[in-house]
Amino acid sequence: MSRVLMLLLLSVALTTVAVAADAPASPSAKAGTASAELHRFFDEEWERGLRESPETASYRGDARYNDRWSDISLAAIAAHQAADRDALARLRAIDRAALPAQDQLSYDVMAWQLEKAVERQQYREYQRAVSQRGGVQTAEGIAEVLPFATVKDYRDWLARMRGIPAQVDATIVLLREGMAAGNVPPRVLMERIPGQIAAQVVADPGRSPFYRPFTRFRDGVPQAERAGLEAEARTVVASDIVPAYRRFAEFFETEYLPATRETIAAADLPGGSAYYDFLARQFTTTELGAEEIHAIGLREVARIRGEMERVKGEVGFKGDLAAFFEHLRTDPAYFHETPEALLEAYQAISKRIDPELVKIARTIPRLPYGVRPIPDNIAPDTTTAYYQPGATDGSRAGYYYVNLYRPEVRPTWEMMALSLHEAVPGHHFQFARGLELPGVPTFRRVGYFTAYGEGWGLYAERLGYDMGLYDDPLDRMGQLAYDMWRAVRLVVDTGMHAKGWSRQQAIDYFMDNSPKTLQDVTNEIDRYIGWPGQALAYKIGQLKISELRARAEAALGPAFDLRDFNDAVLVTGSVPLETLEQHIDAWIAGQQTAKGAVGG
Structure with missing residues (x-):
């Protein structure tokens, strides 16, 4: 059942209850209903994000998807973008005015994120799937955050290792589409990539960056299992990973690098200055x-x-x-x-x-x-x-x-x-x-x-x-x-x-x-x-936070406490600057009321 259908059925059910009661819902009941609906939406979107990006789940410490990579096929990307548009429509259907203040803040933050995600779809950034800072050529970097404490952790990593050829091939598809659309990065940056790919093309599988986790085992991995895991990893490196990166190197150096652009400005990409x-x-x-x-x-x-x-x-x-x-x-x-x-x-x-x-x-x-x-x-x-x-x-x-x-x-x-x-x-x-x-x-x-x-x-x-x-x-x-x-x-x-x-x-x-x-x-x-x-x-961002600190110092005078101000900045979590400013202004007013403070 789709999430949209679930929400529609929920809406019908709530309407039926209200009619059966033959009385309008109280403001507190409306708030409770809207808040429950909003938090269901948040939970579903969080889970969707982890499913669509197993790497994000791994970085968050959620091991459920540690055996796979993100699906970066064109079909999957289209599906993810459609899901973002659907999510924005679902969020807008929730009555913001009926929410309590904390939920309104969460609503606004999520709305900002989804609106920008939908707006940026037109620029097809996925067509530039590698950069000098990372891409499939440095995929092994995620091992830095994986636990490697049990045999399953190593089995999951072996599954990811076997998935590298498919990731390489999908990346080539995206880059070729970018070439056809003229959506390519500057050559001066791409000239750094061949060296990164070359680090993956090793003669000795034991020197592969992907093999590093097998050079040390924790006590949770039985001694009897270790030799088998090491042998399997060497085989995967030699038979799957190295050939895939050789293929990627050939494509990158003969097709992609010559197609990259001499210019450096974002304004020279599709979308022009509007993109920047x-x-x-x-x-x-x-x-x-x-x-x-x-x-x-x-x-x-x-x-x-x-x-x-x-x-x-x-x-x-x-x-x-x-x-x-x-x-x-x-x-x-x-x-x-x-x-x-x-x-x-x-x-x-x-x-x-x-x-x-x-x-x-x-x-x-x-x-x-x-x-x-x-x-x-x-x-x-x-x-x-x-x-x-x-x-x-x-x-x-x-x-x-x-x-x-x-x-x-x-x-x-x-x-x-x-x-x-x-x-x-x-x-x-x-x-x-x-x-x-x-x-x-x-x-x-x-x-x-x-x-x-x-x-x-x-x-x-x-x-x-x-x-x-x-x-x-x-x-x-x-x-x-x-x-x-x-x-x-x-x-x-x-x-x-x-x-x-x-x-x-x-x-x-x-x-x-x-x-x-x-x-x-x-x-x-x-x-x-x-x-x-x-x-x-x-x-x-720094100038805005410093401006807010100066505003608080002027308003509160001797009652200003830097520790309280800094805590007030951090208590919202990460938010847009306008949201932070509104929060600090409200905090200043609350401090003035509580302390009777008036600055000079």
Whole structure:
């Protein structure tokens, strides 16, 4: 029975009950009915999302689909898109006015997500099925979040390994459709992919990235089973995986790479500038256009340069800001010599931060986090660090992944700001607090709006001042460098995708205004080319949260408590910025009533 039919039958049943009672339903009864219907809808949509994306289920810690990949056939994609349109229609049929306030918030968040999902269908992003950041060529990366604690876990992984040829073939179909439609990525990015594919084409099956889980077993896997699992994995690598990736390499290098485009702008894709405008609105959760965002970026760059000049004077550096940047990029004193030393330093910084968290928050998440290296096969082509959320049920901790590739380009002065952003009180606080929110549907507990999430992460970098962690002026320079990094993004992202900037022009602008190394800057610029609009969300989100903090401080005066404000920002879970602003305004009014506080 379809979900639509189920809701129709439910509607008929409820109507029949009301008529039989020969009396109108009370407001509380209407609210109860609408709320029950809404939560059934949320539950069904959550389950649909996990079925359609087994990888998402695995990342959430739900093992039911660990033996399969997403169906990325054209028929399945069409079915998923139709289901999104159907879901939006079903949601709109629920009486929002009859819902209690918390359910109205959940309704609005889900409506925003579905509306954007339906709107973006016209741009057929699935036709660009690989990027330098990932795709079928790095599919084994999901093993990082799988438990591998029982024989079944290994059997599930073997099933996924056997599914790689079908995933490769389906990816080729999508890419060929993109070629026919002129919907292809920039060649400068795709030139990174052959090396990633080559890492999968191994002569010794034991050196396959897919084989890594079989190099170590936990106690839950009986000794008698291990040799058989290892042998089966070697066979699958040799007979299924390696031939599939050889086939993919042949297609990619002879057909696809020559068909990719020389240009870099999102405006050159099907849909033109409207596509980039959509991405800017979707990622920032605002109505800001490219010109407005570009202007905000220029203002922020100028402001931060002034603060950098002050730090340069404080440390007594003789020379202009460009020379100071070069000093920070190249002086060996600012770099660790080995990956092992760099990892230990990241771990030490994380432990230094932990006891200071009580200064900026009343609620500390229960879920722990750890520090891990980014896998070697993707480290050269990815960012300095990232955060992987814990499992929804709390069975897996969150992890702060750090890039140990070429430690000679990973400066120590950036490590504090980076750790505050990616671990605590940044993304780990945000995601772990979300998982602990009481009385909200699962999609909100694990939801992620880039402007909110990355805005909080960037705002968290500045919380280092409130925590007393920037006593070293070079650490403060690191915070300014990271603030500048996100301000520069506003300029270069809009510059490349809406104003005709070249890749080299963007790299030069970044290098002129930031002490980040050329390795990082090049990877960042390529990320913005391959993920248009996403980088705009960080600074826009940070500016909004900072604006709301200033508003609260002015309104509450001496009664303002930073811990309460930060908790109020996190208590909604991830939401669009407009929703956050409405919530904080209501929180300020409530604080004024409770404390009798009036600011100056």
